[in-house]
Amino acid sequence: MSVSFQSVVTRRLLRIAVSLVFSVNFLSSGLANAAAPMVTSQAPGYYRTHLGAFEVTVLSDGTASRDVDKIMHPGELVRQAIVDSHEHLPIELSINNYLINTGKQLVLVDTGAGELFGPHAGGLLIRHLKAAGYQPEQVDAVLLTHIHGDHSGGLAIGGQRLFPNATVYVDRRDSEFWLGESARLAHPEKSTTFRQSHQTMDPYVVAGKLKSFDGATQLFPGIRSVPAYGHTPGHSAYLIESQGQRLMLWGDTVHVAEIQFSEPTVSIEYDVDHDAAVISRQRLFADAARDGYLLGSAHISFPGLGHIRKQKDKDDSYVWAPAPYQSLRSAQ
Numbered sequence: 485m486s487v488s489f490q491s492v493v494t495r496r497l498l499r500i501a502v503s504l505v506f507s508v509n510f511l512s513s514g515l516a517n518a519a520a521p522m523v524t525s526q527a528p529g530y531y532r533t534h535l536g537a538f539e540v541t542v543l544s545d546g547t548a549s550r551d552v553d554k555i556m557h558p559g560e561l562v563r564q565a566i567v568d569s570h571e572h573l574p575i576e577l578s579i580n581n582y583l584i585n586t587g588k589q590l591v592l593v594d595t596g597a598g599e600l601f602g603p604h605a606g607g608l609l610i611r612h613l614k615a616a617g618y619q620p621e622q623v624d625a626v627l628l629t630h631i632h633g634d635h636s637g638g639l640a641i642g643g644q645r646l647f648p649n650a651t652v653y654v655d656r657r658d659s660e661f662w663l664g665e666s667a668r669l670a671h672p673e674k675s676t677t678f679r680q681s682h683q684t685m686d687p688y689v690v691a692g693k694l695k696s697f698d699g700a701t702q703l704f705p706g707i708r709s710v711p712a713y714g715h716t717p718g719h720s721a722y723l724i725e726s727q728g729q730r731l732m733l734w735g736d737t738v739h740v741a742e743i744q745f746s747e748p749t750v751s752i753e754y755d756v757d758h759d760a761a762v763i764s765r766q767r768l769f770a771d772a773a774r775d776g777y778l779l780g781s782a783h784i785s786f787p788g789l790g791h792i793r794k795q796k797d798k799d800d801s802y803v804w805a806p807a808p809y810q811s812l813r814s815a816q
């Protein structure tokens with residue numbers, strides 16, 4: 485009797501002890517959660533995917549907020565599209581860059597803004613490149629969709645080439661326009677862009693590391709340029725192709741997805757030639773909707789990958805379909 489009485493008491497005491505411990509743990513974990521400091525930074529901005537035998541890493545340079553209704557035309561149409569999308573002005577524009585590892589070469593398409601947008605916008609490319617497992621010295625080639633601060637600005641800081649082993653490729657219409665004398669004299673209103681072009685491109689020119697190509701050109705196996713002139717004189721897309729899979733990196737063909745897919749004639753004041761930019765956009769939209777290849781867009785929300793389709797019963801109007809997010813667990 486006394487043994488079983490003792491064991492009953494022991495079991496009860498044990499139960500009380502366990503529930504006390506549980507309560508204390510529960511309370512303390514609740515308190516710990518309540519006291520956790522907020523963490524306001526993002527995860528490193530890179531996104532990995534594959535295209536045939538190629539590895540593609542989208543590298544964010546960060547974002548820049550813009551009152552796009554003031555720099556795009558017609559502004560009222562842009563403002564209404566932002567309101568209808570339940571967003572607000574200024575909107576954050578992503579600055580996306582694309583790193584292609586072909587297995588033989590490491591090719592970077594665009595370089596972000598570097599230090600040109602100041603300390604609060606852009607400038608994160610190198611940090612994210614390293615976070616993604618690469619070093620700037622490993623980059624063999626930089627392909628520029630065009631020369632503009634948010635695409636070529638990250639080439640050099642303080643006159644030093646950030647990609648010391650890379651050759652820079654750009655359509656000759658852009659290098660002649662932005663680095664030559666005649667356009668600079670003819671367009672005093674773009675003096676900042678001309679100055680910044682020299683600031684970030686000249687170190688490569690001096691080192692003999694700038695190669696200009698002329699229109700549609702096969703640059704590397706599986707990588708060729710596609711003229712998309714208008715936004716700048718030599719604005720180019722790059723078609724990446726491996727094992728029958730295709731990715732078109734089309735630079736500044738679209739600045740604001742909320743309006744320009746449904747209304748491709750909406751243009752931005754940074755266009756050197758508005759009419760030519762609209763024609764290029766319409767042609768690229770029609771080709772991409774027909775052929776169904778993947779698109780990589782410099783300013784659509786990171787990672788800016790997706791497809792487009794024609795909008796039914798409406799001519800010259802399209803819909804953007806962001807590519808499904810992929811975790812790549814099988815590759816780990």
Ligand SMILES: [Zn+2]
Pocket residue numbers: 632634635736782783
């Ligand atoms: Zn841009």
